[in-house]
Amino acid sequence: MPKRGKKQQGKNPKRRRSGQAPSQVTQSESASGSAEVQELEDVRGQPAVWANDRPSLCETLPWFQSHQGGVYQTEKVCHGFFLGGHGGPRDYIDDEIVITRVGGDCESNGNGAVTQMNDQSWNTRAVQSLRASQESGVAVGLIISKGNQPIKRKLPHELNVMGWFRVVEIWFENTNGKSGARVRFQKLDLEEPSWWAKRGSEDPPPISQRNLRLPESKICKGCLRSSKLVYEQGWMCLQPKSSCFLSGLLDDGTAPTDLTYDVNFLSSREPPDDHIKPQFSLVPNTLAELERFPDAWSQKFASRGVVCPECHKCIARRYWKGWMCHDPLDDNVITESAAPCQWKKILDVPTIPLKAVQEDLNVRSINKPVDKEWRTHIQQEAHSTDAYHRMTYIIGDVGKIVHFRANESILNKPKGPDDLFQRLQQADLGLYRYSINTRAGTRQLTKSFAANFGMPYKYVLSVRSKGFDEAPAEVILGLDRLKWATDQVAGKEASGPNELLALGYLEKMAMGFHDDGEDSLGPTIATLSLGANATMKFRLKDQYFRGSSRSHVLVADDAVLPGCENYEERKELKAQRNAGELTKDEYSKHRMRLAKAVTKNEGSSLITLDLRHGDMVVMHGSLLQKYYEHSVESKGKLRFALTSRHVKPEMVEEGDRVKGEYNPAPDQIYNGE
Ligand SMILES: O=C(O)CCC(=O)C(=O)O
Numbered sequence: 001m002p003k004r005g006k007k008q009q010g011k012n013p014k015r016r017r018s019g020q021a022p023s024q025v026t027q028s029e030s031a032s033g034s035a036e037v038q039e040l041e042d043v044r045g046q047p048a049v050w051a052n053d054r055p056s057l058c059e060t061l062p063w064f065q066s067h068q069g070g071v072y073q074t075e076k077v078c079h080g081f082f083l084g085g086h087g088g089p090r091d092y093i094d095d096e097i098v099i100t101r102v103g104g105d106c107e108s109n110g111n112g113a114v115t116q117m118n119d120q121s122w123n124t125r126a127v128q129s130l131r132a133s134q135e136s137g138v139a140v141g142l143i144i145s146k147g148n149q150p151i152k153r154k155l156p157h158e159l160n161v162m163g164w165f166r167v168v169e170i171w172f173e174n175t176n177g178k179s180g181a182r183v184r185f186q187k188l189d190l191e192e193p194s195w196w197a198k199r200g201s202e203d204p205p206p207i208s209q210r211n212l213r214l215p216e217s218k219i220c221k222g223c224l225r226s227s228k229l230v231y232e233q234g235w236m237c238l239q240p241k242s243s244c245f246l247s248g249l250l251d252d253g254t255a256p257t258d259l260t261y262d263v264n265f266l267s268s269r270e271p272p273d274d275h276i277k278p279q280f281s282l283v284p285n286t287l288a289e290l291e292r293f294p295d296a297w298s299q300k301f302a303s304r305g306v307v308c309p310e311c312h313k314c315i316a317r318r319y320w321k322g323w324m325c326h327d328p329l330d331d332n333v334i335t336e337s338a339a340p341c342q343w344k345k346i347l348d349v350p351t352i353p354l355k356a357v358q359e360d361l362n363v364r365s366i367n368k369p370v371d372k373e374w375r376t377h378i379q380q381e382a383h384s385t386d387a388y389h390r391m392t393y394i395i396g397d398v399g400k401i402v403h404f405r406a407n408e409s410i411l412n413k414p415k416g417p418d419d420l421f422q423r424l425q426q427a428d429l430g431l432y433r434y435s436i437n438t439r440a441g442t443r444q445l446t447k448s449f450a451a452n453f454g455m456p457y458k459y460v461l462s463v464r465s466k467g468f469d470e471a472p473a474e475v476i477l478g479l480d481r482l483k484w485a486t487d488q489v490a491g492k493e494a495s496g497p498n499e500l501l502a503l504g505y506l507e508k509m510a511m512g513f514h515d516d517g518e519d520s521l522g523p524t525i526a527t528l529s530l531g532a533n534a535t536m537k538f539r540l541k542d543q544y545f546r547g548s549s550r551s552h553v554l555v556a557d558d559a560v561l562p563g564c565e566n567y568e569e570r571k572e573l574k575a576q577r578n579a580g581e582l583t584k585d586e587y588s589k590h591r592m593r594l595a596k597a598v599t600k601n602e603g604s605s606l607i608t609l610d611l612r613h614g615d616m617v618v619m620h621g622s623l624l625q626k627y628y629e630h631s632v633e634s635k636g637k638l639r640f641a642l643t644s645r646h647v648k649p650e651m652v653e654e655g656d657r658v659k660g661e662y663n664p665a666p667d668q669i670y671n672g673e
């Protein structure tokens with residue numbers, strides 16, 4: 001487990017580090033299937049903004065926040081479009097026009113080539129959003145990746161912003177028996193030279209000197225709808241839902257497969273139209289906003305990426321205190337030159353008083369933490385002391401969750417929660433946003449800042465975990481309290497914490513559903529919440545909720561647990577199987593039938609805890625991490641969470657084990673007051 005962070009760093013074969021020669025040629029599949037080697041031309045300029053990786057791009061550009069897929073839309077209108085590596089057949093890019101497939105509904109063969117799996121139509125989401133941009137006059141920003149083949153240029157960066165375009169044509173053609181949408185973009189400003197034009201090329205002629213010609217169109221006799229003359233082979237009806245779609249060119253009424261564009265279609269231009277405008281600025285100016293609102297360092301907009309004023313790179317906010325253009329902690333860093341850009345912005349982060357991050361201090365919003373449906377399956381126990389109101393939720397043999405709700409009286413004690421919240425803000429914790437693989441298969445930055453202490457843990461690389469002997473005093477104060485809570489739940493004899501993950505949440509930050517790791521950890525995990533309120537949810541992992549994977553492979557371990565679909569029926573079947581009343585095959589058939597009948601997209605939360613400043617939560621039982629997952633959503637402008645675990649020493653490299661040594665002196669031991 002501790003090495004996972006390293007493995008997770010995606011290996012992109014196209015990446016190169018400084019000193020390696022840029023690729024001069026690219027190989028592409030021609031329409032006839034033979035490999036061609038293309039010479040790439042130099043470009044004449046530089047993009048106004050660029051990025052090394054998709055997370056930085058999406059964190060920075062408000063008009064392109066799609067970590068996956070080529071189209072970014074808000075309220076059903078497309079604002080940004082991504083041109084990846086391979087373009088399909090007939091993708092076309094010149095200095096002013098881009099023609100490409102709309103994307104989506106495709107599967108990749110692993111080499112970048114894609115096959116369309118489903119028919120696309122005017123109702124396809126991506127098509128609808130492009131059409132909405134076209135109809136409402138919204139410009140679309142185009143981004144092109146270095147490996148893009150149709151452009152035939154040596155692009156300067158991994159991801160390059162081309163500029164604003166307008167959607168001028170959407171039509172459909174037949175790709176491998178499926179109707180696939182295609183879009184033709186035209187550059188919004190035809191007078192400005194394109195940075196990706198060939199080096200040494202002339203400026204484009206002024207509009208007044210151009211003979212702007214629109215492509216020809218014809219009304220289809222079959223469906224009475226108009227289609228442009230797109231292909232050299234002749235006019236065809238390009239309406240996907242019409243029976244006359246693509247018909248009429250060959251004797252048998254079908255369309256030729258080897259289509260080429262009509263020259264007039266390629267050279268035609270729509271006349272400039274002042275009504276077509278982008279709804280964002282191409283290069284966001286977050287830095288200027290920060291100058292205007294210097295106290296806003298923990299607010300949502302300040303957690304976005306910025307564009308480096310020196311080299312124009314998108315820089316995500318990965319540091320608690322700001323942005324670094326050349327990020328020494330980024331393992332995936334691509335150094336473009338021998339002298340990387342040294343620009344950085346370190347924020348002045350004045351201490352935020354507790355009052356400013358909490359709203360309704362005395363009101364607990366969730367008074368029934370256990371979902372109605374499961375109340376009879378989850379045993380609840382309450383126990384109060386002067387310091388904490390302790391609520392225990394027991395999920396059968398799986399484990400329990402103990403919520404220590406802090407009473408007002410302990411908050412302002414010396415070294416107590418108020419004090420810790422204040423001190424953690426001033427301490428240098430080294431909080432950083434790591435890059436992780438998501439379930440959707442993309443890489444994204446975590447939505448909270450993390451720093452690990454003690455034994456190395458999960459996504460934080462082992463070299464980045466500071467031993468407890470080097471940890472700030474505030475971290476150890478938190479650990480003392482967590483050790484107490486762990487002992488309360490698991491008993492003093494159990495393995496105590498040897499790791500602590502400190503998390504910092506700015507406004508609207510959250511941690512999505514995850515488990516804390518079942519194999520590498522001891523059974524008890526404790527967490528302390530400081531600052532803003534938060535909501536912590538527990539639910540069954542998806543495969544246990546359904547009883548199978550999404551593709552209907554039955555789970556090997558048929559756990560029928562609170563939170564799952566068809567609970568009663570599954571429980572009954574399991575009892576019958578255990579009593580020998582059902583054969584293995586019969587049992588599997590029933591299980592499959594039930595798994596296939598699940599219609600819900602995801603399971604709902606079983607337990608929802610309202611975490612307040614000073615509260616602690618202990619999760620106990622390794623099966624809890626195996627079957628259940630949890631999420632935490634922060635509700636205010638600033639929150640810290642300190643979470644301690646017992647990492648099994650055998651899972652950690654020998655030399656790192658000393659990092660987790662923690663032997664509190666007697667006067668350091670927290671006594672629960
Ligand atoms: O933010 C929190 O309270 C807990 C975070 C958490 O679940 C984790 O660190 O694994």
Ligand SMILES: [Fe+2]
Pocket residue numbers: 514515516630
């Ligand atoms: Fe967690």
